[in-house]
Amino acid sequence: MTELEDLPPLREVIARHGLAARKSLGQNFLLDLNLTGRIARAAGDLSAGSVIEIGPGPGGLTRSLLQAGARQVLAVEKDSRCLEALEDTRSASKGRLELLNGDALEVPIDTLGQVPRKIVANLPYNIATPLLISWLHAIHRSPDCVECMVLMFQKEVAQRITASPGNKAYGRLAILTQWLCEAELLFDIAPGAFTPPPKVTSSVVRLIPRARPRADCRLEALEQVTAAAFGQRRKMLRQSLKGLFPQAAEVLGELGLQETARAEELEIEDFCALARRLSNS
Structure with a gap:
């Protein structure tokens, strides 16, 4: 059986499976395993519960999550081409990687995997904000459904999530997110780290749900x-x-x-x- 460290380079996986990134799916593949490793480590101990990954693409972050010791990675992917490309990684994971073909916007996060549940993902740009809002609703209903989220957004969106009052980026997204979560902007990732390179810088944000909202309201x-x-x-x-x-x-x-x-x-x-x-x- 192939081991994780013996998997072919991601560019080879992309070429073999014809994984040209699709703009309609908001795809920009992160191939730098040093960066995917940094993202995985930002989620802390992964040895219990489940890690949910959205849009794994060719599997760079998936590999890093498994190598970081994740007990279970559940990867939700809409693009069937990527599911085929991830089969070698699934085999090498020795039962720790489960692939789910579906639209993340239609999958209730609190039905996936087991608690403690962490979401670690390079989110497709075109659905990143709606996904976050849907997860905030789930956390509001059940604060224990997610322990931690380490998510990549366009830098502008990340700034809106973490902004403070008086900042021009401060608005609805900052209020709804920070009402329910501790929000921290961790680091930026330059366009050149992606295939194809997006036109904007990306940023990684860590969100830790609060035991209770900052103030009472509906x-x-x-x-x-x-x-x-x-x-x-x-x-x-x-x-x-x-x-x-x-x-x-x-x-x-x-x-x-x-x-x-x-x-x-x-x-x-x-x-x-x-x-x-x-x-x-």
């Missing part, structure tokens, strides 16, 4: 409030929130918030207070 209400506030982010809150609160200035005053403030000036807890008010109105 997720759906928080989504509504942040959508309204940042949908017209240049306007003062007394204007941008009028669709939700006809007496917006009065509501803001009661909550101790400046009616002339703009959305990026508010803390996450302030949006939670608005969400609670919306739920009770």
Whole structure:
């Protein structure tokens, strides 16, 4: 049986299986095993539970996860060409790699593998944000369903996830993510590390779900409030929130918030207070 260290180079796998990256699937393959190893190590101890990988492609990160000691890697891949290319890795994994043909957007994360569950993935650019939002909903329903996420995004998206109030990147994504998770931007990866090279730099982010949200509120209400506030982010809150609160200035005053403030000036807890008010109105 082939061992992991005896697998052919990734470029050879790509050539043998005709794995030209498909833009429609958001594919950019990361072939530098030093970088994939760094991503795998960022997830910590992988010897218990399951590691979920989305869009493994030719399997660079998959190999690194297995070599880092993952007890089980469950790789979700939509492209059947990649599933064929991963067969040698699956054989070499000695039962530790399971391949699932499917669309990650349609697979409930809390049904995959076993806890403690970690998600480690070079996410396809075109579905990265919707995937993250769906996982946040799952974490809100069941905080223990995911222990850790180490995810690669376009740098601009990574900055939006980790931004603080007052930063121009601060918005809905930062609030929803940081309300439920500790968020840390780990490192950047240059376009040249990928095949084909994307036009943008990528960044790796680590998200650790909190034992409980930063403040009490309903997720759906928080989504509504942040959508309204940042949908017209240049306007003062007394204007941008009028669709939700006809007496917006009065509501803001009661909550101790400046009616002339703009959305990026508010803390996450302030949006939670608005969400609670919306739920009770």
